[in-house]
Every structure is written in C-alpha cells, then in structure tokens.
Amino acid sequence: MAGSQRVFRYVLLAVVALVVIFFVSASSGVGPGSGYTQKASELLKGQGSVYEGSGSNSVPAAGQDSKAGSGSNANPIDVVKSVVAPQHTAASSNTHDTTSPNPLSTTSSNPPLGQTAPGPRMNATFVTLARNSDVWEISRSIRQVEDRFNHAYNYDWVFLNDADFDETFVKVTSALTSGRTRYGKIDSEHWGFPDFIDQEKARKVREDMHERKIIYGDSVSYRHMCRYESGFFFRHKLMQEYEWYWRVEPSIELFCDIKYDPFKFMADNKKKYSFVLSLYEYVETIPTLWDSVKGFMKAHPEHIVADNSLAFLSDDGGESYNHCHFWSNFEVGNLDWLRSPAYVDYFNHLDRDGGFFYERWGDAPVHSIAAGLMLKKEEIHFFNDIAYYHVPFTHCPTGEQLRLDNKCHCNPKDNFDWNGYSCTKRFFEVIKMSLPEGYEKEQ
Numbered sequence: 317m318a319g320s321q322r323v324f325r326y327v328l329l330a331v332v333a334l335v336v337i338f339f340v341s342a343s344s345g346v347g348p349g350s351g352y353t354q355k356a357s358e359l360l361k362g363q364g365s366v367y368e369g370s371g372s373n374s375v376p377a378a379g380q381d382s383k384a385g386s387g388s389n390a391n392p393i394d395v396v397k398s399v400v401a402p403q404h405t406a407a408s409s410n411t412h413d414t415t416s417p418n419p420l421s422t423t424s425s426n427p428p429l430g431q432t433a434p435g436p437r438m439n440a441t442f443v444t445l446a447r448n449s450d451v452w453e454i455s456r457s458i459r460q461v462e463d464r465f466n467h468a469y470n471y472d473w474v475f476l477n478d479a480d481f482d483e484t485f486v487k488v489t490s491a492l493t494s495g496r497t498r499y500g501k502i503d504s505e506h507w508g509f510p511d512f513i514d515q516e517k518a519r520k521v522r523e524d525m526h527e528r529k530i531i532y533g534d535s536v537s538y539r540h541m542c543r544y545e546s547g548f549f550f551r552h553k554l555m556q557e558y559e560w561y562w563r564v565e566p567s568i569e570l571f572c573d574i575k576y577d578p579f580k581f582m583a584d585n586k587k588k589y590s591f592v593l594s595l596y597e598y599v600e601t602i603p604t605l606w607d608s609v610k611g612f613m614k615a616h617p618e619h620i621v622a623d624n625s626l627a628f629l630s631d632d633g634g635e636s637y638n639h640c641h642f643w644s645n646f647e648v649g650n651l652d653w654l655r656s657p658a659y660v661d662y663f664n665h666l667d668r669d670g671g672f673f674y675e676r677w678g679d680a681p682v683h684s685i686a687a688g689l690m691l692k693k694e695e696i697h698f699f700n701d702i703a704y705y706h707v708p709f710t711h712c713p714t715g716e717q718l719r720l721d722n723k724c725h726c727n728p729k730d731n732f733d734w735n736g737y738s739c740t741k742r743f744f745e746v747i748k749m750s751l752p753e754g755y756e757k758e759q
C-alpha cells in the first residue's frame with residue numbers, strides 16, 4: 317500500500333505542475349506584459365542601429381512632425397496604438413478583465429490616466445532644448461509632465477537641438493507624449509559666435525573661469541545654450557507657430573497634479589511671464605550685465621514700462637543689480653512678448669556688449685531683468701501650486717490643504733521659497749501681495 321500511495325503523490329504532483337505550466341504560458345503569451353516586452357525589444361533594436369551608425373538615423377531638419385497621423389510616415393508607435401485600441405475596448409467588457417496579469421487581454425495600451433479635459437485649448441506648446449544624450453533624463457521629465465497635467469490636455473511638444481535628433485530620441489519622446497511632437501534643428505547663425513566677438517578674448521575668459529572653478533566657466537556649448545535661450549528659441553520656425561510656451565528641462569520633477577490649464581490661466585489673467593523658483597545669481601558670471609542693462613535703458617527709454625518691478629531687481633532704484641532672478645529652467649510665458657521689438661532690442665543690446673562670451677551670462681537673469689523692466693508688475697505670475705524640482709532646489713507649495721487636494725508628494729520642509737537665498741519673499745513685497753497663509757510655519 318505504501319508503494320501505491322507514493323505513486324499517487326507523484327501523479328498528483330505532476331498534475332499540479334502541468335496546471336501551473338499551462339497558466340504561466342497562457343498568461344505570458346497574450347497578457348499585457350508581452351506587449352511591453354515586444355515594444356521594449358523593438359526599442360532596443362532601434363537603439364542598436366543607432367549605435368551601429370546605420371547612417372540613416374538622423375531626423376531631417378526643422379519642421380518634421382513625428383505624429384503625422386495616418387500618412388505613410390506615421391509614427392510606428394502610433395500605428396501600434398491605433399491597431400490595438402479596438403481590441404482593448406472589446407476586452408474590457410469581459411469579466412476576467414480585472415485579473416492581473418490579465419490572461420484575456422490582447423492589448424498593450426494602458427487605459428487613459430484621466431479623461432481629456434473639456435474646454436478650449438490655447439495656442440501653446442511645451443518646448444525643450446536637448447541633446448540626444450539627454451533622452452533618458454528628458455524622458456523622466458516628460459513622464460511627470462504628462463502624468464500630472466498633459467495627459468488631459470495633449471498640448472504639443474517642440475524639441476530643439478543644435479544637432480540632428482537621432483531615431484532613439486524621436487521614438488522614445490514621441491511614445492511618452494500625448495500631444496503632437498515636433499523636432500527642430502537650430503540654425504547655425506543662432507548657435508555660434510557672432511562675428512563681432514573676439515575669439516582670443518573669449519578663450520582667455522574661459523581659461524580664467526576654469527581656474528577660478530566657476531561652474532560651466534570653461535564651456536563654449538553652455539554659453540551658446542544660454543545665448544540661444546536668451547535670444548532665439550522663440551524665433552525658431554516651429555516656435556513661430558505658437559503664442560505660449562512652457563519650458564521643460566531634463567531631470568525635473570513635478571510633485572502635484574495640475575488640474576487646470578496654466579496656459580489659459582496666463583491668457584485669462586493677462587500674464588506674460590511666470591516662475592516657481594527665484595534666487596540670487598552667482599555674481600562671477602554676470603559682473604557687467606547690469607552696466608549693459610543700464611546702457612539699454614538709456615538707449616531705449618521707450619521700452620521701460622511705468623508700473624514695472626525694478627524693485628525686485630534693484631535695492632537702489634536701478635543703480636545696481638541685487639542679482640535676484642526667476643529660475644528659467646521652468647517658465648510658462650508669452651512668445652509674442654519675447655518676439656516684440658522691446659525684447660528684441662533688449663537682447664540685441666546685451667548681445668552686442670559681448671557678455672554671453674566675455675562673461676557667462678545666463679538666460680535666467682536675462683529673462684528676469686527683461687520681465688522686471690518691460691512688463692507690468694501684474695503681468696508676472698508666481699505659480700505656488702506648480703510643485704517643482706530642478707537640482708538642487710525644490711518649490712513645494714505652501715498650504716497643506718492645497719498639497720493634499722493636488723496629491724502632492726514633495727516634503728514641505730524642502731520648499732526653498734522662504735529660505736534666505738530665495739527672492740520670492742521680495743517678489744511678494746514688490747507686487748504688494750500678502751504672503752501665503754501659514755508660510756511662517758513652513759519655513
């Protein structure tokens with residue numbers, strides 16, 4: 317009897333094993349996981365060809381839309397999405413749809429994170445300046461912007477680069493975005509040394525700044541980037557098509573849901589420029605910037621607006637600069653203002669003085685000073701409810717209820733706003749706005 321019991325145990329074990337194998341193979345064959353595996357391997361294949369240097373991996377210059385819809389040059393990822401979509405609808409009516417992994421689902425697309433927001437859309441786009449090597453860092457940023465806001469609004473996203481974007485960059489970024497993606501190459505006259513710059517003098521400055529260990533002090537490309545963001549991105553052919561922009565850099569974080577349209581908020585409230593973080597600029601990078609600004613004010617008094625926020629920039633009525641600026645890695649702003657004669661005259665004046673190359677002027681103080689002198693106070697907006705991180709600073713909204721209502725995941729202790737190195741308190745004073753309720757307890 318002992319022998320037949322053992323045989324029975326073996327048979328039982330074999331049956332159990334077969335059942336397990338059956339379920340595992342069935343679910344991995346058609347489950348959502350397999351869709352992703354396929355997509356991931358396709359991406360890897362694509363990347364491989366880029367590294368092998370197939371020669372045809374560059375995107376043609378400015379003006380290419382990657383999400384062209386149903387045309388022959390349609391994004392392969394969009395094609396995948398549209399092919400599987402109807403099957404998904406059919407599967408979701410099945411009662412087995414709630415298991416995970418779902419053995420009956422034949423789709424690889426996620427249900428939408430939220431419904432599309434009703435109402436009008438502004439003439440607006442996200443804009444990112446990036447290198448191909450930034451692809452994974454910008455992917456993190458895009459994912460957060462989409463999850464926290466754009467999945468419901470589907471605004472376009474313009475990517476700009478001084479080189480051609482490669483296949484991987486285009487594929488990955490267009491897969492992550494809910495709106496149309498567009499890829500532009502920067503004209504060489506917008507990215508390079510103007511002819512009036514003395515190369516020898518500029519080189520000596522870089523060597524000197526390198527020795528003094530000034531951040532990016534020896535970098536040529538960083539200077540081109542700062543000059544481009546100061547004076548040219550809004551004039552790019554692709555950007556000419558929009559009235560509003562939202563700048564996004566690699567490796568940023570958004571900590572709260574954004575449940576309304578910041579572009580529409582700007583338009584409805586007659587705002588032209590906005591910020592979330594402000595601070596004092598590193599003086600070594602801009603020793604003569606204010607001299608150049610004073611030269612501009614003298615040459616173009618007609619561009620200086622009466623009800624400006626000079627008091628945010630200067631403690632002595634404009635004699636000297638206090639180095640306060642809005643951090644420009646986040647900006648929601650009006651492109652028509654940047655393209656206005658006032659701003660263009662301002663940029664040209666600064667550019668002629670050479671400080672983008674003979675010093676290391678950043679686009680943040682350049683934009684901020686323009687906003688402070690050429691916009692009315694009330695045209696500049698502080699977005700307390702857009703929670704944001706760019707190394708090394710965090711803006712975590714003041715006000716616990718606001719943070720809870722918007723599902724924020726930042727630590728309020730990390731908020732930089734009421735820190736002594738922030739200029740945000742000064743901004744509140746200048747625009748005569750009372751500080752947010754409870755700020756004392758959150759500093």
Ligand SMILES: Nc1nc2c(ncn2[C@@H]2O[C@H](COP(=O)(O)OP(=O)(O)O)[C@@H](O)[C@H]2O)c(=O)[nH]1
Nearest residue numbers: 445446447450476477478537538541565566645
């Ligand atoms: N295409 C291109 N983009 C650049 C270059 N240098 C910087 N950027 C972009 O310009 C922005 C600012 O650069 P980043 O390295 O973040 O500077 P930081 O934030 O001041 O430390 C980011 O969006 C970068 O991706 C460059 O040489 N070429």
Ligand SMILES: *[C@@H]1O[C@H](CO)[C@@H](O)[C@H](O)[C@H]1NC(C)=O
Nearest residue numbers: 439440556557558559560652
């Ligand atoms: C969007 O704004 C740009 C720049 O102001 C303008 O040229 C374009 O006609 C606008 N598009 C629409 C649809 O309003």
Ligand SMILES: [Mg+2]
Nearest residue numbers: 565566645706
């Ligand atoms: Mg950055």
